[in-house]
C-alpha cells in the first residue's frame with residue numbers, strides 16, 4: 001500500500017491525497033488551487049492519476065481548496081463514491097456550484113478579451129461548468145457520522161472525527177490491511193482552534209502509524225479569541241463614530257456566520273450600538289447561513305444555549321441581507337455601517353466594489369479576520385501597500401487597516417503540536433497544506449516522529 005501527494009504539497013491549496021491499498025484507490029479531498037495565476041494553471045494540469053480509476057473520495061470539508069476540483073474529476077471520468085458528513089455535502093454543493101459559475105464567467109471574460117486580439121488562438125474553455133458540478137453531486141451517495149466506522153470494502157475502514165474547523169469538517173482515519181500489513185493512517189484535514197463560536201473544539205484524534213497533517217499556521221501562535229472580539233468591537237465603534245464604513249472581507253463559510261454570531265452578542269451585551277447597521281452582502285454567505293441553520297447537529301453547547309433561549313444565533317436587529325447586485329452596488333452611498341462581503345482574500349466577489357469606494361476614505365476601515373495567501377489583494381493591503389489595483393483602478397489606501405488574528409479557523413502552532421501529541425508518536429508524519437517556512441518551523445518541533453514534507457506527486461510506501 002502507498003500514499004501519493006497530488007495537491008497541497010508545499011503549498012496551502014489544492015488538497016488531494018491518494019491512498020492505494022489492495023486493488024482500491026481512495027482519494028482524500030480533491031481541492032482547487034487558489035491564489036495566483038500559477039495556481040490557476042496548476043488546476044489545468046494532469047491530476048497525476050486516472051480519475052476513472054478512483055473508487056472512493058473521502059471529503060474532509062466543504063472549503064474550495066478541498067472540494068473544488070471534484071466537478072473536474074467527474075468531467076474527466078471519475079465514477080466512484082464520495083463519502084462525507086451531511087453538512088459537508090450541503091456546503092460542498094454550494095461551493096462547487098459557485099466555483100463553476102466563476103469558472104464560466106472567467107472563461108467568458110478571457111474569451112472576450114482574446115476576441116479583440118489579432119491572434120485569437122484557441123477558444124477558452126472553463127475548467128468546468130455548472131453541469132459538471134451538478135453531475136458530480138450524484139456521486140455524493142453516502143453520508144457518514146462522526147466516530148462511526150464505515151467499511152469501504154474488506155480491509156479498508158474509514159472513521160471521521162470532528163476537526164472543529166468549519167461546519168461538518170472532519171479528520172479521517174483509515175484502517176488499512178493488505179497482505180498481513182496493517183496501517184492506521186490519519187488525515188488531519190484542516191484543523192480548527194479551541195474555544196471558537198458555533199462548532200465544538202476538534203475531537204481527540206485516535207492513535208495512528210502515519211499522520212498527514214496540515215501546517216497552515218505551523219510557524220505562529222494566534223491571539224486569543226476574547227481580545228480579538230474586543231478588537232473587532234473597538235474597530236467597529238471607532239469607525240462608526242467617525243461615520244465611516246467598516247468593510248470585513250470574509251469567507252462565506254464559517255467566518256461570516258461567526259461574525260454574525262459575535263455581532264449579535266456585541267449588540268445584546270451593549271458592547272456595540274443597538275442600531276448597528278450590518279449588511280451581509282454575499283449571496284453565498286447567505287446560503288451558507290441557511291445551511292448552518294439546517295445543521296444544528298454540528299453546533300457546540302454555547303450555540304445550543306442561544307437556541308434554547310429562543311434566539312437565532314445569526315440574527316440581529318440591524319441586519320440587512322443583500323442578495324441583489326443592484327442593492328449591493330447601492331451600498332456605495334451608505335455611511336457608518338458594517339459591510340461583510342466576499343471574498344476573504346479579496347481575489348474576487350463584491351468586496352472589491354466596496355474596497356474601490358472606501359479604501360481611499362480616511363474615515364473608513366477594513367478589518368481582516370482571515371488568512372490571506374501570498375500574492376492576494378488582501379495580503380497587499382495587510383502588508384501596507386499605499387496604493388492597490390482594484391477592478392482595473394489604482395486606489396489609494398487611506399482607510400484604517402485592522403488585522404485581527406484570533407478568528408482563524410485553523411489551529412495555530414501549539415494547537416497543531418497538541419493535536420499531534422495525541423496521535424501517539426506516529427512512525428511517519430507528512431506535513432501538507434503549508435507554506436515552506438511554516439512547515440519547516442513546525443517540523444523542528446516534531447521530535448517523536450519521522451517528518452516528511454512531500455513534493456507534488458511524490459509517493460511513499462506505507
Ligand SMILES: [Zn+2]
Nearest residue numbers: 061063165190
Ligand atoms: Zn478549510
